[in-house]
Amino acid sequence: MAHSVFHTGYQISLNLSLDDLGHPDRPNLWSELHGKCKPGILLCLECRDADPGCPQWMYVQLRRGARLACHYRNSSARHPGLEGNRHKAMKERIVLVADSGGYLARAEAEAKEQKRYSDVLVTGANGIQIAHEIQFSHSTARSARQRTADARRAGRLPTWTVDTSTAPLIDRVPWTRIDRQPWENLRRPSNPLMIRGGIRQLYQDRCYQSPRLCPQRWGGACDGWHGTWQAKGRQFDEFVLLTAAQQLVPLHLPALGENRRRNAYIWVTPEDRQRYIDSGAPVVPDEDDVPTEQQTEVTPKPIDPKCRWMERKDFIPPPADQRDTGDDFGSPVSLGTQRFPAGPQTSLTATPTTTRRQPRPAPAPTRIPVQLQGPSYGTQIGPCARCRQPTTRYGAGASPLCATCRATPRN
Numbered sequence: 001m002a003h004s005v006f007h008t009g010y011q012i013s014l015n016l017s018l019d020d021l022g023h024p025d026r027p028n029l030w031s032e033l034h035g036k037c038k039p040g041i042l043l044c045l046e047c048r049d050a051d052p053g054c055p056q057w058m059y060v061q062l063r064r065g066a067r068l069a070c071h072y073r074n075s076s077a078r079h080p081g082l083e084g085n086r087h088k089a090m091k092e093r094i095v096l097v098a099d100s101g102g103y104l105a106r107a108e109a110e111a112k113e114q115k116r117y118s119d120v121l122v123t124g125a126n127g128i129q130i131a132h133e134i135q136f137s138h139s140t141a142r143s144a145r146q147r148t149a150d151a152r153r154a155g156r157l158p159t160w161t162v163d164t165s166t167a168p169l170i171d172r173v174p175w176t177r178i179d180r181q182p183w184e185n186l187r188r189p190s191n192p193l194m195i196r197g198g199i200r201q202l203y204q205d206r207c208y209q210s211p212r213l214c215p216q217r218w219g220g221a222c223d224g225w226h227g228t229w230q231a232k233g234r235q236f237d238e239f240v241l242l243t244a245a246q247q248l249v250p251l252h253l254p255a256l257g258e259n260r261r262r263n264a265y266i267w268v269t270p271e272d273r274q275r276y277i278d279s280g281a282p283v284v285p286d287e288d289d290v291p292t293e294q295q296t297e298v299t300p301k302p303i304d305p306k307c308r309w310m311e312r313k314d315f316i317p318p319p320a321d322q323r324d325t326g327d328d329f330g331s332p333v334s335l336g337t338q339r340f341p342a343g344p345q346t347s348l349t350a351t352p353t354t355t356r357r358q359p360r361p362a363p364a365p366t367r368i369p370v371q372l373q374g375p376s377y378g379t380q381i382g383p384c385a386r387c388r389q390p391t392t393r394y395g396a397g398a399s400p401l402c403a404t405c406r407a408t409p410r411n
Contacts, residue, residue: 004303005058005069006043013045016060016067017301030067033060039072045305087119089187090134090161094120094240096189101241118156124244131156132240136163136180144169152286157250159243159267161236165197170323171264174198174250177324178236193236197324198265199248200229202272202331215331227276227333229253229266231326239267249273252284253331264329279333386410 003016014029015022021029033042039057047056058069091107098105104123118131131151135144144160151158160173163180170177176198185191205228207214208221215226234242242248251273253264263284268276277283382393384402391402399406 002044002058002069002304003067003301004045004305005060006045006048008041008043013303014042014069015301015303016069022303030060034062042069044069044071045303049305084136085183086136086181086186087134089183090136091120091132092187093189093193093237094122094132097237097240098122098244101244103241103244118151118158121156122240122244125246128244128246129156130243131158133158133160135160135167135169139167139169141168141172144173148173157243159250165322165324167323170197171262174265174267176236176239176267189237195234195236195239197231197326198267199232199234199239200266200268200272201232202268202275202333203228203230212329215333227279227281227331228328229264229268229331230328243267246270251276252286254282254284276331276333281331281333 005014005016006012007014010026012023020027023029037059042058042060044056044058057072059072060067060069062068095105095107098120106121107119108117119134120132122130122132124130133144133147148158148160158174160169160175162170162175162177165177167175167177169175177196178193179196181191181193186193204225205212207224207226210221210226210228212228214220214222216222216224239248247269248267249270251266251268253266255262380392380395380398381390383389384391384405385400386405387402389402389404392398393400
């Protein structure tokens with residue numbers, strides 16, 4: 001990173017530490033470059049003089065109020081201003097799916113009051129506007145939160161799609177995660193896209209049977225039923241239609257100590273959201289989710305032609321945290337001794353589900369020789385009343401007849 005860069009179009013050197021970049025005759029120069037700088041516009045000063053046949057392109061960014069110039073590198077995360085084939089393929093797919101469901105969809109839709117673009121804007125039921133943002137390249141959580149706040153002020157409901165479980169924006173904005181696939185598969189409607197994270201469903205667990213702490217006592221267990229948010233898998237095409245139909249809505253949950261150490265953004269059904277709110281459980285308002293920028297005092301500096309790219313080449317960044325683990329997490333929804341049924345099926349291809357796993361039926365007694373049984377089974381084995389073969393005559397599930405004789409009717 002550097003504060004000096006060369007503009008190939010105007011053939012001038014820029015000093016990013018100055019308000020006017022060192023050129024008061026061009027007052028709009030920063031707005032022309034910020035977020036719109038593709039390779040071929042800005043050039044590293046030292047690389048330009050040392051190796052003019054191999055240009056090293058740069059772009060500008062704003063970090064805590066300081067203007068910086070950064071190198072484009074193939075080994076680093078791609079600049080968010082560029083758009084790849086996978087990004088384009090996802091936009092085309094969302095438009096096709098929304099059109100097939102009868103909803104109006106526009107790519108690169110601009111807000112009326114702000115110069116903010118949404119990758120795809122879907123107009124759903126009751127005029128709701130769903131702003132789909134595809135973020136396959138690296139993006140900071142603060143940038144995603146700021147764009148989310150801007151979308152809300154423009155009257156849009158934002159949703160972000162990522163393809164890695166370490167994306168910094170997970171649980172900081174409304175999000176979903178899909179598998180990383182080549183652009184040909186993303187564009188093909190016949191290829192299913194499974195959502196791996198971001199959608200949850202509210203189930204109930206008996207407190208003393210749950211491994212989590214009691215949300216009422218914050219320790220131990222009680223005899224009541226408490227809610228649990230479990231991952232709910234859906235197809236991405238379903239998600240596009242369900243959000244447009246307002247059958248999936250976002251819910252921002254606060255941290256809950258040992259049960260959940262950080263805030264969580266999830267997509268739930270309106271019934272589960274209302275059930276959660278009616279129980280008196282806490283919810284983080286959207287107004288409290290606007291990031292505050294920490295300004296850095298910028299001191300004017302002279303133009304520095306030295307390239308800073310190699311200074312920290314030996315620096316190895318730590319591995320990114322796994323933000324989407326798919327684990328269930330507890331909810332402070334407490335229902336006493338009463339259970340509510342599973343939420344209504346809002347899937348476009350409804351499949352029967354149950355709120356709890358059904359117990360397995362007891363296995364039928366089998367004819368096993370006594371010498372093959374352990375010592376604890378010796379007192380439960382006896383001869384069959386009909387064929388005299390050894391069978392389980394005593395204990396749970398026992399019968400005077402073996403399984404073969406029970407299945408054979410007596411003449």
